[in-house]
Amino acid sequence: MDEIDALLDEIATHLTLRGRRDGLMKQPQAVSSPERDSGGRARIQWTTVLLIAVLVVGALISAFGR
DSSP states (O other): OHHHHHHHHHHHHHHHHHHHHHTSSOOOOOSOOHHHHHHHHHHHHHHHHHHHHHHHHHHHHHHHHO
16 A cells, blocks of 8 residues: 555656646745735725715715605
8 A cells, every 4th residue: 555655656756847847837826926915905995986986976876865
């Protein structure tokens, strides 16, 4: 059983190293970067501004509709 485990480990190591050498497996990258975070933050700010604008317009229409 130990021989099978050792063989499987060797095969997995070989495939991993070969895949990286061939460019099939890319090195893991950071999930969040400052550029991506600032873009997401700006999108959230614009969404918040638009939501507030829609609420204000709705309140004005409701007030003048009475």
